[in-house]
Amino acid sequence: MPNEMINVGGARVSGPLAPLAVDFRSTLLESGYRSWRKQLFLMGHVSLWLEERGLSAADLDSRRVREYLSLRRVSGYTTLRSRQGLEPLVSFLADRGVTIAETEEPVAAAERLLARFGRYLLDERGLAPSTMGYYQKRARRFLARCAPDGEMGGVTAGDVTGAVLAECARVSPGSTQFFVSALRAFLRFCYLDGMTEVDLSVAALGVTGRRPSWLPKGMSAPQVRGLLDSCDRSRTAGRRNYAVLLLLARLGLRAGEVAALRLDDIDWRAGQFVVRGKGSRLERLPLPVDVGEAIAAYLEQGRPRTRRREVFLSLDASVRGLGYMAVSSVVRRACQRAGIPPQGAHRLRHTLAVDMMAAGASLPEIGQVLRHRTVSATAVYARVDLDRLRTIAQPWPAGSTR
Secondary structure, rough: OOOOOEOOOEEOOOOOOOOHHHHHHHHHHHHOOOOOOHHHHHHHHHHHHHHHOOOOOOOOOHHHHHHHHHHHHHHOOOOOHHHHHHHHHHHHHHOOOOOOOOOOOHHHHHHHHHHHHHHHHHHHHOHHHHHHHHHHHHHHHHHHOOOOOOOHHHHOOOHHHHHHHHHHHHHHHHHHHHHHHHHHHHHHHHHHHHOOOHHHHHOOOOOOOOOOOOOOOOOOOOHHHHHHHOOOOOOOOHHHHHHHHHHHHHHOOOOOHHHEEHHEEEEOOOEEEEEEEEOOOEEEEEEOHHHHHHHHHHHOOOOOOOOEEEEHHHHHHOOOOOOOOHHHHHHHHHHHOOOOOOOHHHHHHHHHHHHHHHOOOOOOHHHHHOOOOOOOOOOOOHHOOHHHHHHOOOOOOOOOOO
């Protein structure tokens, strides 16, 4: 027989929670809860949801709560659709022994939230796995401060501002700006996923600060030749490292793009290969003869026999693809062998751009080779040619300073 409907404060509650409605209202009033009517309407909706599924009040465990909230968000409700909004009812039922109190470990809940955030960055935003990891790290720091249980419903704009200010006090302006970018992405995700009722990303205000003006630095031609000559191509490691260094120096690839190169990406007949760039972009580039010969030599006389499809593999027993950090390590170890200051893989990308600028290439041409999305990303190299800049500099106005 269906449960009797009870009208409490204008809210109609039927189903398994109906017998508890009056007691719930008294508890809300005693606690000084201003939005007690909204909570009663929510109780009625939850009770109807349980009744439609043939469930009792005791069945409202952690898993059922997540199922209900997911349905509420999908149904278009704009309020009380987070775990925080349901907390008064859940706590009320647990205090009276109707349900079992939440037993989920807060850390586990937070990590699951970060995992969903990571999938959003990869699938929806098209970020590189390395950038996704950086964003997750900063989101984890925010959660540890403001929502260690992974429940974002109670986070306020003041919490966001406080987190940004705390970051300003401990790191440089540049690092804080990156933290703000990651935090905005995380808060935007939480809003889109229905975990917050308002978009808190607007509360993560930008940070300004003076940075030293810098010029892109490249290596000299003898230094680049020293890196390549430091590879002993009579050995497997030398053949692999030589091919890696050529890709970086001749084509200006990023470390992650070299690491992502797969056997299927190379079209030997056409002399082309596919680059898996930022934002999951796939771009086809010509394969220079010397680079192709270096890769072929490694594939024929050094690469382990395996089903893995990455071009460049590790040399230890557990064969795996090189990561972007391992690619940068190849450059640093080559610097040590060549007797020059240690540099990362990106320095070779700068070297290519600086050399092109010195040879008279235009900014659009450099941007095309480096596959920049915007002209502003390439414009920094215009500052490298100081002699050309001096020809357009205006003389300082003479006269009295009074």
